[in-house]
Amino acid sequence: MIYFTFDPRPDLKSDLQSSLPNEQLIFAKKIDPSDFAKAEIIVSYGEDLTPENIALAQELKWLFIASAGVEKLPLTELKERGITVSNVRGIHKTPMAESVLGHILAHYRSLPTIYKEQTQHNWRRKMPSKELRGQTALILGPGAIGGEIGRLLQAFGVQTIGCNRSKKHAPFMDRMVGFDDLLTALPTADIVLSVLPSTPQTYHLLTTEYFLAMKEDALFLNFGRGTLVETAVLQQALETHEIAAAVCDVFEEEPLPATSALWQLENLTVSPHTSSHSSRYLERSFELFKRDFINYRAHKINELENLVDLTAGY
């Protein structure tokens, strides 16, 4: 039995059921312990799973997370039980890359100023208008999403530098650096972008020293996880103009509290963790689930598209 811990649109449900005619599908907004105990496969956004309810699901073999971050999952329990976990990180790449490119171009072409002047009925032609072509972007975490961003940036004539642990070549990166080289690479970048997951290694990775190493006119974007930068460090970097501007889709505390000083920083754009949103999100997730399901039933677990490494945490 396949247990969905959410209730999708009727057309998506009937499509799934007709694609998987021999499977019993249960869709439930609230976890029902008796059904949950019989679930062989659980499909969830991942935020409703606890050590306790995972312990209930004694038949569970495969957990399909319809989201990208897995840091809220009971990773230890899942690992001990040998449960296969996969997620949908691939499907975020299109909306996320479109959001990132939109924010970068908005910054370079002064769109926030254009919108603001319009409210004043002000035909103001003098405003900074930089060209993206010829700039350099440093991408922390050049995986599926980072690579798609790199591909689009290259189409705009931007040099891309990927930064990962292995320094192994990643697609759409003109060159690679390791985290050890970051302080040397940062001064060469006009755009510094993170799509890193939340792991012990990335926790508060970008200290003040790193922001000081960036160009004064650098644009910083965090579209990975808020734990990458301590809030006070980010606030200081923007207040003291260590960098020109930032766009954050993620924060240490989400929702960002209404009282946070970050809301008022004129050189910070607060994107409310919407960059991966898409009207086609669940449709894409279920397409991926159906592909994966064929491999799962054929016992080809290693061919699931986005297996989560429960030890590494991504």
Add this chain to the structure above:
Amino acid sequence: MIYFTFDPRPDLKSDLQSSLPNEQLIFAKKIDPSDFAKAEIIVSYGEDLTPENIALAQELKWLFIASAGVEKLPLTELKERGITVSNVRGIHKTPMAESVLGHILAHYRSLPTIYKEQTQHNWRRKMPSKELRGQTALILGPGAIGGEIGRLLQAFGVQTIGCNRSKKHAPFMDRMVGFDDLLTALPTADIVLSVLPSTPQTYHLLTTEYFLAMKEDALFLNFGRGTLVETAVLQQALETHEIAAAVCDVFEEEPLPATSALWQLENLTVSPHTSSHSSRYLERSFELFKRDFINYRAHKINELENLVDLTAGY
């Protein structure tokens, strides 16, 4: 003698003079009749040239316009005298395409709403988040600028339809239509973009009938010339939601008067004719001028990069 009707940055002037060591260069913000009369080449933004001062310039052979639009030039007088006119339309393509893509992505990813909610300290996650991938764009005027926009749109997975008079294939267009086919092509497009010049043929071309033919959720962008659409037609199309939204960089009257009703349309972005602005604008113009100058001195007039057809007016 080469007469510049503007006074560029000192570094750009000295670079020009050292690149053209045997030429006398005069830079003047205000046209001096006695020098002007001796000018063999005039370099101008094009807005300061009248039939009267062109009549003064009896030595004039080549007019280099450091802008794209030539509709304000005394075309009849220039044509009668057989004066070569070229412009810099090629150099606009990078900043213009970056502006256009920025505005399109801002619309698809709800950036104006994100900015607005930030001013209210409002973590609002529900907002329209469409994907650009898979959309269709109709590009009126797929020349140098339209082609660059097409190239970038294709990188985002957008189908491109070019519309010109000849229907002859244009680069980065998946297919071509003619102006006769426009009413048939408009209902297929999610994005309708014009970079058409101002000519008798394009004057008030897009009547209400054309806006009614567009999709209700279409985004219209005018980055060519404001004469393409009568202001009242545009206003009505937006007020009655014949289309979802528009972004205009050009208007029938510029500057757009502070009293214009357009400023207040919530589904119109007023971009104050800044899309071609770039911190590298003059540098690029002069690079082009230097290349053209070599061909000019070698009497290879047909090899100037952007010869203006004085009859067609672009």
